[in-house]
Amino acid sequence: MAIVIQPYRPEHEPAVAEFNQRLRQACEDENMVFYRWAEPRWLPRRAESRIYNEYFVAVDDGIVRGGYALKTQEFFFPDGQTRSIAYYHHPLSEGIVNKTHAVVGTLLLRDAMQRAPILYCLGMGGYDRPLPRMLVRLGWAHSLVPFFFRIVNPSRFLRNMQTLRSSPSRKLLMDIVAYSGAGWASSMLFQGYRALLAPRSAATENCGVASFEADAEGLQSLWEQARQTCSFTAVRDAETLSTLYPPAQKHLTRLLMKRNGVVIGWAVVGERRKDAKYGNLRVGSVVDCFALPGELLSVVRCATQTLERQGFDLILSNQSHHVWGEAFRAAGYLSGPSNFLFAASKNLAELLAPFETARPRMHLTRADGDGLPANF
Amino acid sequence: MTASTFEQVRNVASDIFGIPANKITAESSPETIENWDSMQHLNLVLAIEEKFGVRLEPEDIEQMKSIGAVAALVEKLQSAAH
Numbered sequence: 330m331a332i333v334i335q336p337y338r339p340e341h342e343p344a345v346a347e348f349n350q351r352l353r354q355a356c357e358d359e360n361m362v363f364y365r366w367a368e369p370r371w372l373p374r375r376a377e378s379r380i381y382n383e384y385f386v387a388v389d390d391g392i393v394r395g396g397y398a399l400k401t402q403e404f405f406f407p408d409g410q411t412r413s414i415a416y417y418h419h420p421l422s423e424g425i426v427n428k429t430h431a432v433v434g435t436l437l438l439r440d441a442m443q444r445a446p447i448l449y450c451l452g453m454g455g456y457d458r459p460l461p462r463m464l465v466r467l468g469w470a471h472s473l474v475p476f477f478f479r480i481v482n483p484s485r486f487l488r489n490m491q492t493l494r495s496s497p498s499r500k501l502l503m504d505i506v507a508y509s510g511a512g513w514a515s516s517m518l519f520q521g522y523r524a525l526l527a528p529r530s531a532a533t534e535n536c537g538v539a540s541f542e543a544d545a546e547g548l549q550s551l552w553e554q555a556r557q558t559c560s561f562t563a564v565r566d567a568e569t570l571s572t573l574y575p576p577a578q579k580h581l582t583r584l585l586m587k588r589n590g591v592v593i594g595w596a597v598v599g600e601r602r603k604d605a606k607y608g609n610l611r612v613g614s615v616v617d618c619f620a621l622p623g624e625l626l627s628v629v630r631c632a633t634q635t636l637e638r639q640g641f642d643l644i645l646s647n648q649s650h651h652v653w654g655e656a657f658r659a660a661g662y663l664s665g666p667s668n669f670l671f672a673a674s675k676n677l678a679e680l681l682a683p684f685e686t687a688r689p690r691m692h693l694t695r696a697d698g699d700g701l702p703a704n705f
Numbered sequence: 706m707t708a709s710t711f712e713q714v715r716n717v718a719s720d721i722f723g724i725p726a727n728k729i730t731a732e733s734s735p736e737t738i739e740n741w742d743s744m745q746h747l748n749l750v751l752a753i754e755e756k757f758g759v760r761l762e763p764e765d766i767e768q769m770k771s772i773g774a775v776a777a778l779v780e781k782l783q784s785a786a787h
Binding site: 331332334422424425428429431432433434435436438439440443459462463466467 | 735736741742743744745746747748750751763764766767769770
């Protein structure tokens with residue numbers, strides 16, 4: 330029998346459970362499982378949906394050998410048009426654990442490219458991973474989304490950051506710096522220096538926790554005024570924000586910035602999922618943000634102060650737009666090595682052409698990946 | 706499958722999998738070639754398309770389970786094109 334890739338339906342669920350079991354038996358990574366339920370728990374497709382997830386499975390004589398997901402969402406393009414495009418995510422192939430099925434990975438990607446020619450991928454964990462290598466080989470346009478971090482608690486950072494404590498001698502050095510207070514002092518000096526250089530904010534601004542539904546008009550106006558600053562961005566209008574960040578998502582904090590009663594920006598912040606490389610650190614994330622030109626630093630400060638008040642030791646963010654990068658640096662963030670990639674299919678890259686010119690003004694954040702609502 | 710097509714496919718596979726052509730037989734498959742993983746399968750697909758000027762559809766790609774099957778597929782696509 331030939332492998333057929335088809336929409337994931339409830340009758341496939343037992344075969345997907347068996348597929349997951351085979352992966353688990355052969356692979357220690359507990360994230361290597363496909364979705365248990367055919368209907369997406371997050372953003373299922375409805376008649377009126379502007380953002381939705383769909384799942385597909387590769388079935389060979391009733392046996393599931395792989396699957397992938399597409400998230401369809403509207404994006405704003407350099408020509409001023411808004412288009413629905415798809416995000417290819419969570420591809421899983423039995424070829425990972427059994428080379429007999431090495432063909433499945435290629436089939437999944439080719440199938441997605443046929444279903445949704447204007448396609449992108451985001452995240453992926455670095456250029457050395459199989460999917461990015463495939464995309465590069467296929468001639469997709471690609472770039473790294475810059476990574477920013479701010480150390481709030483230097484002592485805990487030095488004692489917990491596992492990637493810095495990779496040998497006994499480095500562990501000892503980190504402990505000495507942590508317990509002597511040298512880490513704290515140098516961090517404070519750095520933050521102070523950045524604060525001196527950073528532009529002052531107007532005193533009339535107001536930063537607060539908000540329900541996005543309550544200020545839909547202000548958010549819509551902000552979107553319409555600020556989208557032109559981006560060469561490429563997911564639509565972040567009022568309706569989209571209430572879909573992505575409904576009040577029911579208690580683990581995310583929605584922040585609204587106003588000046589003289591006018592919405593000048595917003596941010597969404599939250600606690601990042603646990604990751605062994607951060608040890609016991611409490612890691613916060615500026616998940617998403619948008620602002621009027623000239624107001625970005627105010628939004629970054631608002632988001633940062635909120636996370637600091639919530640007791641996070643370290644704050645992370647990924648920001649592709651160069652002006653957001655400048656705002657994060659001005660707010661005391663450092664740049665770090667990124668493994669968060671953006672890749673655009675040839676059809677998408679044509680709409681962004683020239684890609685290298687569009688790249689600095691693309692607005693991509695963690696929220697554009699598959700991590701929401703909980704796994705960012 | 707002609708000897709000529711098989712030789713050409715074998716040379717492509719030799720380059721991709723990094724093994725001498727004389728070690729590759731018609732029966733060589735992902736089970737017998739250590740480097741034949743998902744990534745190299747994609748490389749094989751793209752290299753075959755480039756070398757023979759054919760377009761491989763998903764149903765073609767699914768048939769590429771051995772070097773002999775790849776050569777037979779190439780011949781089928783080439784004869785269909787003429």
